[in-house]
Amino acid sequence: xxxxxxxxxxxxxxxxxxxxxxxxxFGYAGILNFAYITFVAIGAYTTxxxxxxxxxxxxxxxxxxxxxxxxxxxxxxxxxVSSVLSLFLIMLLMKRLRSDYLAVAMVALGEVVWTVIGNDxxxxxxxxxxxxxxxxxxxxxxxxxAEAAFFGITVAVAxxxxxxxxxxxxxxxxxLLRSVREDPTVxxxxxxxxxxxxxxxxxxxxxxxxxxxxxxAMQTGAWSPNAFTPLETFFIFAALIVGGTASPLGSVVGAxxxxxxxxxxxxxxxxxxxxxxxxxxRFILIGIIVLVVLKVRSQGIVPEPNARRxxxxxxxxxxxxxAPPLGRAAADDPxxxxxxxxxxxxxSGAVRKLLAARSSR
Amino acid sequence: MPSLNEFISAIxxxxxxxxxxxxxxxxxxxxxxxxxxxxxxxxxxxxxxxYFALVMINVLHLGVLAGLAVGAVGTGIxxxxxxxxxxxxxxxxxxxxxxxxxxxxVALSLILTGACQAIWGATSQTYDLGIERELKIGPxxxxxxxLIIIAVTAAAVALFETGLRVTKLGKALRAMSDNLQLAQAxxxxxxxxxxxTWLISGAFAGLAGVVLVITTRGLTPTFGLxxxxxxMSAVVIGGLGRPIGTVxxxxxxxxxxEIGGIFINAAYLNALAxxxxxxxxVFRPNGLFAAKAIH
Numbered sequence: 001x002x003x004x005x006x007x008x009x010x011x012x013x014x015x016x017x018x019x020x021x022x023x024x025x026f027g028y029a030g031i032l033n034f035a036y037i038t039f040v041a042i043g044a045y046t047t048x049x050x051x052x053x054x055x056x057x058x059x060x061x062x063x064x065x066x067x068x069x070x071x072x073x074x075x076x077x078x079x080x081v082s083s084v085l086s087l088f089l090i091m092l093l094m095k096r097l098r099s100d101y102l103a104v105a106m107v108a109l110g111e112v113v114w115t116v117i118g119n120d121x122x123x124x125x126x127x128x129x130x131x132x133x134x135x136x137x138x139x140x141x142x143x144x145x146a147e148a149a150f151f152g153i154t155v156a157v158a159x160x161x162x163x164x165x166x167x168x169x170x171x172x173x174x175x176l177l178r179s180v181r182e183d184p185t186v187x188x189x190x191x192x193x194x195x196x197x198x199x200x201x202x203x204x205x206x207x208x209x210x211x212x213x214x215x216x217a218m219q220t221g222a223w224s225p226n227a228f229t230p231l232e233t234f235f236i237f238a239a240l241i242v243g244g245t246a247s248p249l250g251s252v253v254g255a256x257x258x259x260x261x262x263x264x265x266x267x268x269x270x271x272x273x274x275x276x277x278x279x280x281x282r283f284i285l286i287g288i289i290v291l292v293v294l295k296v297r298s299q300g301i302v303p304e305p306n307a308r309r310x311x312x313x314x315x316x317x318x319x320x321x322x323a324p325p326l327g328r329a330a331a332d333d334p335x336x337x338x339x340x341x342x343x344x345x346x347x348s349g350a351v352r353k354l355l356a357a358r359s360s361r
Numbered sequence: 362m363p364s365l366n367e368f369i370s371a372i373x374x375x376x377x378x379x380x381x382x383x384x385x386x387x388x389x390x391x392x393x394x395x396x397x398x399x400x401x402x403x404x405x406x407x408x409x410x411x412y413f414a415l416v417m418i419n420v421l422h423l424g425v426l427a428g429l430a431v432g433a434v435g436t437g438i439x440x441x442x443x444x445x446x447x448x449x450x451x452x453x454x455x456x457x458x459x460x461x462x463x464x465x466x467v468a469l470s471l472i473l474t475g476a477c478q479a480i481w482g483a484t485s486q487t488y489d490l491g492i493e494r495e496l497k498i499g500p501x502x503x504x505x506x507x508l509i510i511i512a513v514t515a516a517a518v519a520l521f522e523t524g525l526r527v528t529k530l531g532k533a534l535r536a537m538s539d540n541l542q543l544a545q546a547x548x549x550x551x552x553x554x555x556x557x558t559w560l561i562s563g564a565f566a567g568l569a570g571v572v573l574v575i576t577t578r579g580l581t582p583t584f585g586l587x588x589x590x591x592x593m594s595a596v597v598i599g600g601l602g603r604p605i606g607t608v609x610x611x612x613x614x615x616x617x618x619e620i621g622g623i624f625i626n627a628a629y630l631n632a633l634a635x636x637x638x639x640x641x642x643v644f645r646p647n648g649l650f651a652a653k654a655i656h
Contacts, residue, residue, distance in 0.1 A: 103399070
């Protein structure tokens with residue numbers, strides 16, 4: 001059980017890293033990158049070929065770089081490779097496309113990469129994929145110790161990713177990204193380069209995707225096109241939206257709740273249900289959760305920090321500036337008390353509406 | 362170097378493939394022109410239609426034409442239900458953005474994928490069409506079901522275009538696509554017409570799904586999603602909201618895919634269509650025949 005929880009914890013930490021990367025792209029900058037999982041996959045393949053080792057018993061497998069590096073360096077290179085490929089892509093595509101057409105182009109691109117990697121066996125062994133990717137410290141005595149070591153690594157990476165993402169939110173760059181998200185024209189009017197801002201967001205997100213992908217490959221020990229079907233991107237989006245779009249803490253919460261807990265729950269459904277039925281229930285459940293969250297609480301479980309601050313501000317205004325005079329007036333003039341109570345209800349209703357209002361995106 | 366015969370048969374297949382893409386593309390481009398958001402669940406509508414036809418053809422043994430009819434009408438109704446229960450509650454919010462609507466359609470796509478998989482299973486299925494006859498028409502030879510595909514496409518697109526030009530309903534729809542506020546102010550029943558739009562768009566999706574399974578012979582819960590992007594290529598290249606442009610682009614992409622298939626691995630055919638899409642998006646982001654409204 002302990003080992004199982006450690007594995008699950010490591011899984012959740014990796015998912016959190018991945019969701020944080022998407023948060024920079026979609027949450028901060030509002031880019032609908034529906035090929036996100038492709039960049040995770042690029043990171044995973046990079047880590048795989050860099051750590052497989054030509055001297056290992058798996059040398060029969062395709063090993064295109066013929067270099068073996070220690071795992072931290074492999075992760076770093078994975079992040080950089082994903083990031084650089086993001087840069088190329090964005091320079092090609094993001095010129096002047098409306099966000100939903102960009103999304104279409106991105107999914108198409110993801111499909112192309114998926115098809116090419118699957119069918120071209122000389123690249124990464126095609127549909128069979130690569131197996132035997134070593135997990136760091138997997139020779140540390142018992143399984144539990146090895147799992148604990150890997151859990152520590154993934155949590156440390158997730159923590160770094162969280163701090164990184166949070167600091168970007170607070171930085172001038174984060175402010176610029178959010179302004180681009182809210183209204184690119186306004187940002188441009190103030191002399192900012194919208195294209196450059198999106199580019200930065202894309203590369204930073206791509207870096208985290210690559211690192212997260214590398215960790216995924218290490219955890220499962222294998223990587224093939226089946227691990228990154230285009231639908232997977234939508235699960236990452238779901239985690240981000242449920243946790244709280246643009247909220248760094250929300251990404252972590254969303255990853256743990258949606259990708260960790262709900263996945264586990266669906267796995268523990270009665271065994272009489274066919275496996276395909278369980279996977280379809282997972283699709284339906286996640287789709288419904290996303291719709292309900294978007295409709296009922298579009299800011300997610302943990303709202304974006306600035307939205308949170310704005311809510312607190314509105315509540316304070318209501319409590320300190322509006323409620324007391326209205327209450328006093330009602331006390332002074334008992335005859336008109338119902339009217340004052342009505343106006344007070346109107347004001348709090350208006351504030352509640354403001355609180356519930358989605359951001360203008 | 363491939364022989365002339367190979368080229369001719371590729372062109373014949375290209376017409377069939379182009380017809381399928383055109384069927385799907387017309388429904389998608391029409392809906393985008395009216396509602397102004399991309400529906401990522403469109404591929405799932407195709408899947409739903411194909412499964413409805415599967416019930417008609419394999420379970421009830423009513424033949425291809427019944428399958429096509431039920432696939433079209435059933436999917437149209439499903440699309441209207443999705444619009445009323447899922448899209449409208451979001452659209453009632455004045456401030457709802459394109460990005461939110463895109464995510465909503467993706468969520469719907471997940472739900473429909475799951476529903477299809479729960480009802481019909483994840484294994485690949487196909488229609489029992491019996492033995493096909495080969496017919497020679499000019500230099501091309503088609504099977505009887507391929508002829509049905511071409512005929513259905515030609516009939517559906519012709520009917521749709523005529524309806525859009527001749528009838529009052531078509532005029533109202535064109536007005537809506539041109540300027541929603543102005544149409545509303547002129548007393549056009551925008552809500553009812555949006556439902557009609559989804560009905561038509563869903564019907565085209567259903568037809569496309571059925572004819573796609575007739576040719577590819579493999580129906581899985583996710584097959585529409587892959588094909589959606591081939592269709593979106595045609596929609597974007599043809600200019601969003603322009604049915605005729607989409608038909609031309611579809612026939613072009615059909616030829617590119619089938620003639621390309623002579624030279625490259627068949628697995629890369631979809632990639633070829635996506636390549637065309639990406640090139641089109643980069644160089645002509647508004648489509649080759651750019652325009653905003655349905656004309």
